[in-house]
Amino acid sequence: MEKLLKDLNPQQKEAVLYFDSPLLILAGAGSGKTRVITYKIAYMVKVLNFRPERILAITFTNKAAKEMKERVEALLGSSAPVFVSTFHSFCVRILRSYGEEVGIDRNFIIVDTDDKKRVLKEVIKDLNLDSELYFPNTVSSLISNVKNGLYSAESMISHYPKLSEIYNLYNERLNKLSALDFDDLLLKGKELLAVSKVKERLSDYFQYVLIDEYQDTNKVQYEIAKALTYEKGNICAVGDEDQCIYTWRGANIDNILSFEKDFKSAKVIKLEKNYRCTKTILEAANSVISNNRLRKGKELYTDNPEGEMIRLYRGENEVDEAIFIAQTIKLLLKKGVSPKDIAVFYRTNSLSRVIEDVLRKEGIAYQIVGGLKFYERKEVKDVLAYLRLLIFDRDEISLMRILNVPKRGLGAKTQELLKGLLDRGLGTLEALRELQELLKQEKQKKAVKELLENLEFLREKLEELPSYDFLSLLVKSVGYEEFLRNEFPEDWESRLENVRELGNTLQELLEKDGLKGRELYTEFLSTVALSSDQDSMKEEEKVVLMTVHASKGLEFPVVFVAGLEEGIFPHARSTDTSSEVEEERRLFYVAVTRAKRLLTLSYARERRLFGSRRLSRPSRFISEIPSHLIKEVKKRTRLQSEKGTQPQTLEPKEKRPRLVYHQKFGKGVVKRVEGDKITAFFANYGQKTILRKFLKILS
DNA sequence: AGCTGATGTTTTTTT
């Protein structure tokens, strides 16, 4: 262990060795905080003889949890069952063990964003509320805010008079389903820890609690942490107020700013030496973040070399910008940079599209983190819904989802009928049985009968068959593959592939935890619901694309930040108040400090947004970087020699029109194009040849 | 019940 400690600088060492009182480690970007945490854990196990399973470490994502576990084990040279998890999965764990103390069924289901919206839609409809004011999206985030303790439902009465009613009915519905949403997991976890029996038990059990990314914890999470370590002060929080980027999700920057007040006689250690970035990149980052007022104040320094200047590219439009990025990447690859060492960041997911298109065209392999999440894809959710239905008989949400998937000729009316039955308190299978009696049409009767038999059959097989086979059986017996073929002739194969991938995940879990049958599936469904973007990221030889949010906690030798325009980054919806702008700035700071060696910023003069072109100005954040650190670059001159091909890729290429519209003749299908004359076929007028200027090109 | 075209919404970030 003594040998290990030699790897640390004095502050890091102090942080590892300090145990006298609550400890807050203010760890600047790239200051080796993961190293400190893992060494601290290793120290506890090896020197202080703590039982690893009684050390609780909370991370931000499951991926981070897994990595931390691996790193600790590498340090110790043996497997150490340290309890590492996210707040959410920790709460799932304790609720599955002690849930009944706060009236929670141990077999509760977790509703994801999509399910939540479905339930809310029903609620809003049932309350006969004006859907102009109560959009499911808006209501969903309002409810989140209420649950995260930002304000009460009643306090919103002036803007949303009926919010309390929605809130109550929504919770009632979830309750009936034994379902918890993401916020409930934390909230109920907190409630559970308020039960003195549980609190004593757990806080006695855990000898030490570490929390990573403390700047992004919310009020509820703070209280959970507090309850676990109450009075004992055996807590270490690690965070960086400059990297707090989730306030919109309830993260409370005060948690970190007032740690010393919240935890008695707390000690604060700052890690200000950066091991990641070049001097240039770090100076840029320091300079940008110094524009923020709400911070404790740190000044990072590094012994790393000066490094290359930060590059800045101005694109004519978003396509031009993407081409620049692709070309630069190509050049780097040619120079021997590994693709997995290159990352492209953007503020919003929608910006990824152009970049993807160009990378694909240029033959650059990339992987995209986040976006449409795997577990949120329709085909995956459908299959999961079947699984959920088999596991939890009360899962009405899933029943409704699959009632007519694959198509069985059971539509809205049947759904209403079924809902009535469920409201009478019947279980899903019972309700289906009743429904069979109620239906008039033979065809529908048969459809329900078939579904019912299928479900009963599958439920029998659930415990019997190995999980992978069971999933195949499920897909086959409900005719899901055929459904995919019919409904998605374009891409049914990749969709089917996704379903298979689901089987693989299940298999992995099976091998890891050795669970089986019902237990396995329950665990599987929780894992699935709580998986994060980063969790899906694999070590592949590919360039990585992701939002800045998703990049948190990662680092790359080469980083591109695209779309640096006013309205995009900072985002137009976050420029009203200075605290919003400060958060955008922190986000930019996170982006910049991911880069180890080379940072390239880019923006476009003109960008397509909502279908129309819009001129844009460069982001204010660019001008917050000292100009002597920035070098403006042009697209590679090498391409001057390939000029012939350049305009083709540069301009969105002029497509041959396929569908046109004429004032008098209406819509026409194009048959021939000669110069500015277009020959098209019109349904009621036959074939006509018309000058292009009289036609509107539809596609 | 299910399709069609019209209409309206979406783009902030996510456990």
Next chain:
DNA sequence: AACATCAGCT
């Protein structure tokens, strides 16, 4: 521009 939703029609 792409997508979801809905009324009205078959």
